[in-house]
Amino acid sequence: MDLELARQLSVTxxxxxxxxxxxxxxxxPHPETGRTELETAQTPNLDALAAQSAxxxxxxxxxxxxxxxxxxxxxxxxxxxxxxxxxxxxLEAAGIDFDLQPQDVxxxxxxxxxxxxxxxxxxxxxxxxxxxxxELCAELRQIALxxxxxxxxxLREHRFVFVLRPDGRASARGDGLPAGRRGLSDxxxxxxxxQVGAExxxxxxxxxxxxxxxxxxxxxxxxxxxxxxxxxxxxMLLLRGFARRPDWPSMSEVFKLxxxxxxxYPMYRGLARLVGMEALPAGPGIxxxxxxxxENRGRFDYFFVHYxxxxxxxxxxxxxRKVEKLEEVDAAIPSLAxxxxxxxxxxxxxxxxxxxxxxxxxxxxFLMRAPWTRADSCDAFNEVALEKGSLGxxxxxxxxxxxxxxxxxxxxxxx
Amino acid sequence: MDLELARQLSVTxxxxxxxxxxxxxxxxPHPETGRTELETAQTPNLDALAAQSAxxxxxxxxxxxxxxxxxxxxxxxxxxxxxxxxxxxxLEAAGIDFDLQPQDVxxxxxxxxxxxxxxxxxxxxxxxxxxxxxELCAELRQIALxxxxxxxxxLREHRFVFVLRPDGRASARGDGLPAGRRGLSDxxxxxxxxQVGAExxxxxxxxxxxxxxxxxxxxxxxxxxxxxxxxxxxxMLLLRGFARRPDWPSMSEVFKLxxxxxxxYPMYRGLARLVGMEALPAGPGIxxxxxxxxENRGRFDYFFVHYxxxxxxxxxxxxxRKVEKLEEVDAAIPSLAxxxxxxxxxxxxxxxxxxxxxxxxxxxxFLMRAPWTRADSCDAFNEVALEKGSLGxxxxxxxxxxxxxxxxxxxxxxx
Numbered sequence: 001m002d003l004e005l006a007r008q009l010s011v012t013x014x015x016x017x018x019x020x021x022x023x024x025x026x027x028x029p030h031p032e033t034g035r036t037e038l039e040t041a042q043t044p045n046l047d048a049l050a051a052q053s054a055x056x057x058x059x060x061x062x063x064x065x066x067x068x069x070x071x072x073x074x075x076x077x078x079x080x081x082x083x084x085x086x087x088x089x090x091l092e093a094a095g096i097d098f099d100l101q102p103q104d105v106x107x108x109x110x111x112x113x114x115x116x117x118x119x120x121x122x123x124x125x126x127x128x129x130x131x132x133x134x135e136l137c138a139e140l141r142q143i144a145l146x147x148x149x150x151x152x153x154x155l156r157e158h159r160f161v162f163v164l165r166p167d168g169r170a171s172a173r174g175d176g177l178p179a180g181r182r183g184l185s186d187x188x189x190x191x192x193x194x195q196v197g198a199e200x201x202x203x204x205x206x207x208x209x210x211x212x213x214x215x216x217x218x219x220x221x222x223x224x225x226x227x228x229x230x231x232x233x234x235x236m237l238l239l240r241g242f243a244r245r246p247d248w249p250s251m252s253e254v255f256k257l258x259x260x261x262x263x264x265y266p267m268y269r270g271l272a273r274l275v276g277m278e279a280l281p282a283g284p285g286i287x288x289x290x291x292x293x294x295e296n297r298g299r300f301d302y303f304f305v306h307y308x309x310x311x312x313x314x315x316x317x318x319x320x321r322k323v324e325k326l327e328e329v330d331a332a333i334p335s336l337a338x339x340x341x342x343x344x345x346x347x348x349x350x351x352x353x354x355x356x357x358x359x360x361x362x363x364x365x366f367l368m369r370a371p372w373t374r375a376d377s378c379d380a381f382n383e384v385a386l387e388k389g390s391l392g393x394x395x396x397x398x399x400x401x402x403x404x405x406x407x408x409x410x411x412x413x414x415x
Numbered sequence: 416m417d418l419e420l421a422r423q424l425s426v427t428x429x430x431x432x433x434x435x436x437x438x439x440x441x442x443x444p445h446p447e448t449g450r451t452e453l454e455t456a457q458t459p460n461l462d463a464l465a466a467q468s469a470x471x472x473x474x475x476x477x478x479x480x481x482x483x484x485x486x487x488x489x490x491x492x493x494x495x496x497x498x499x500x501x502x503x504x505x506l507e508a509a510g511i512d513f514d515l516q517p518q519d520v521x522x523x524x525x526x527x528x529x530x531x532x533x534x535x536x537x538x539x540x541x542x543x544x545x546x547x548x549x550e551l552c553a554e555l556r557q558i559a560l561x562x563x564x565x566x567x568x569x570l571r572e573h574r575f576v577f578v579l580r581p582d583g584r585a586s587a588r589g590d591g592l593p594a595g596r597r598g599l600s601d602x603x604x605x606x607x608x609x610q611v612g613a614e615x616x617x618x619x620x621x622x623x624x625x626x627x628x629x630x631x632x633x634x635x636x637x638x639x640x641x642x643x644x645x646x647x648x649x650x651m652l653l654l655r656g657f658a659r660r661p662d663w664p665s666m667s668e669v670f671k672l673x674x675x676x677x678x679x680y681p682m683y684r685g686l687a688r689l690v691g692m693e694a695l696p697a698g699p700g701i702x703x704x705x706x707x708x709x710e711n712r713g714r715f716d717y718f719f720v721h722y723x724x725x726x727x728x729x730x731x732x733x734x735x736r737k738v739e740k741l742e743e744v745d746a747a748i749p750s751l752a753x754x755x756x757x758x759x760x761x762x763x764x765x766x767x768x769x770x771x772x773x774x775x776x777x778x779x780x781f782l783m784r785a786p787w788t789r790a791d792s793c794d795a796f797n798e799v800a801l802e803k804g805s806l807g808x809x810x811x812x813x814x815x816x817x818x819x820x821x822x823x824x825x826x827x828x829x830x
Contacts, residue, residue: 028789036789061828062416063813064820065424071829081829082420088830108830241830353787359827361820362789383789392807
């Protein structure tokens with residue numbers, strides 16, 4: 001459903017919708033047992049829920065398309081990820097509560113290690129500590145560039161966010177960015193070569209309007225190289241995903257919901273904020289998130305609860321740990337159900353099969369328990385049993401409209 | 416996936432993708448046995464392959480839409496057939512290696528038989544020999560029209576291709592096509608009434624820009640009627656599918672594949688050339704095609720192998736022969752699998768149920784064997800067993816992106 005139609009059909013009522021996202025949920029069979037992570041895990045509570053639910057698979061973007069975290073979540077929030085796309089820089093900035101302005105350009109940065117010839121030997125600089133990252137960011141923040149403010153904000157370990165902002169005073173005087181190039185542009189290619197043994201790329205404009213910005217980035221990188229020369233393993237940096245802040249309609253405008261995100265990892269809170277959710281921090285465990293929902297139940301009518309560790313285990317190729325994490329979530333399902341949401345959805349933002357150890361394109365297990373769901377013969381929550389679900393494989397972007405319907409929040413279309 | 420996204424996500428690697436198209440593959444139950452052609456045929460090799468594959472049905476164009484050969488194949492090549500449509504004339508020209516130019520207009524022709532009143536009594540002129548067709552085409556090629564060159568190129572039996580090309584010299588002098596109508600147009604309706612007992616239609620423009628061309632075609636048809644008057648059964652001609660050469664991005668540009676078509680029938684090679692495949696001729700049997708793939712394995716990473724006779728049998732309403740042809744292909748599956756493509760797809764361009772004796776709109780059996788396919792419970796290759804496949808019924812245009820994903824040739828979408 002496009003957002004215009006959603007805006008037209010949505011109404012408010014007293015119902016509560018809860019979406020539990022197990023990151024990287026979907027899997028593939030273990031070569032020895034022939035069973036997927038979900039088939040291997042003991043999940044009596046999810047299975048019982050599946051038996052009471054409409055079941056199927058969500059397709060995050062399109063057949064064969066492996067989603068990043070942004071597209072996978074945006075689809076579940078009801079935003080077509082092919083239309084509402086966000087660059088990595090803006091996503092990371094949102095994830096640390098950095099107040100990205102409309103004229104800013106942000107990029108994701110990595111400290112890295114280069115050898116004597118300038119070739120990358122470690123894209124993550126040996127995963128320096130977050131503390132060390134903070135020190136280095138403080139140094140780089142001192143770099144002065146004409147006409148712009150420079151922000152270098154630490155994330156975890158070797159990661160940071162790099163932001164350029166047009167200098168207000170300079171702009172007011174009219175001597176900010178070079179004449180004829182009125183603002184910053186995100187038309188700048190990654191400097192990250194995405195492999196070791198290669199040299200970091202010089203910042204290149206991907207379109208004429210990016211040329212001034214690319215030159216400023218190049219000046220920053222050269223100055224940073226000088227500053228970092230003796231900084232041990234973190235002797236260089238890589239930038240990728242230059243992006244502006246997206247300007248999207250909010251879930252409250254479009255779906256008339258009061259939405260909240262409950263997530264431990266900042267990036268998922270940042271993502272949720274981009275569609276207008278209030279971001280509620282929570283502890284790392286699923287029980288922490290459930291407690292946060294419980295405390296805030298009265299203020300919101302849509303909760304997005306994010307659970308990260310299924311994806312982490314999958315990316316680490318740790319089949320057993322992914323199974324354990326699934327069982328950990330399963331154990332919390334009774335507390336979640338005790339919150340009595342009118343519509344409860346359990347799914348993932350994408351698949352991360354432990355045998356592949358990366359995000360994949362496979363459709364993602366989905367269940368929805370709600371009034372008026374039509375009977376189906378799926379009675380377990382795994383990739384094989386869900387084939388018997390009544391929902392089949394459907395676009396993830398349709399999950400929210402479907403939940404809205406079951407919550408009595410969508411009116412009739414047409415006379 | 417639209418081609419722009421495909422262009423953005425596609426990468427190269429060493430993998431091989433093989434698509435086997437059994438033309439007109441899908442069928443319907445025989446009224447006596449209740450079993451379809453595929454259910455009737457003994458296909459142990461395809462069944463074993465299905466058991467190892469992700470299975471389902473492709474939808475070539477849309478629910479209820481019966482595809483011609485062009486749309487059915489273009490979808491499988493990853494080109495949305497509702498967007499990338501080709502007229503019959505251009506398709507037939509491509510199929511005989513005719514070097515159709517951007518300013519040309521081509522149509523498919525049939526020699527036919529008309530009675531004394533000018534009514535069509537046989538749309539195929541008793542299927543005259545290809546030799547006789549060649550003689551008649553040579554005579555018609557002598558027809559002179561002001562400002563254009565005329566080409567009449569024989570196909571098999573009663574079929575030919577008719578092409579008008581703006582006369583270069585005339586254009587240079589400025590006295591070519593009538594003033595104000597700078598070029599030829601394909602906005603000309605078929606003259607083929609598609610039934611016996613009717614008169615061939617006079618060439619009519621379907622839009623104002625087609626008027627000059629329609630007049631030229633009318634002059635050609637009148638002259639041809641005079642020339643053919645005493646040519647026995649082939650005493651008239653019918654034209655259909657006026658079309659220009661399409662100008663589409665190639666599979667190598669979009670999908671970064673080195674693609675080859677292996678087909679006995681020229682039309683399928685022509686179709687494949689329109690999307691930039693190199694066309695490799697092969698003998699009529701499936702084993703001939705497999706030998707051609709084997710010889711050329713090193714030069715390409717995508718092979719489209721076309722097998723015609725399942726469709727021919729279906730169109731002839733010959734249920735038993737279609738069953739035999741399916742068994743013939745099944746017997747060759749081990750040699751095909753021995754080529755060890757990383758991704759092997761077996762499907763059809765459309766259904767041609769022998770009980771209907773024409774192309775139909777029914778979704779088409781599909782299997783894909785590849786690394787990372789998710790387990791499904793389909794263990795035989797027929798219309799009933801495939802209902803248990805994990806892919807369900809999906810757009811045929813998504814088959815290539817799905818294969819690309821399984822071949823590791825699509826990168827992640829979004830941050």
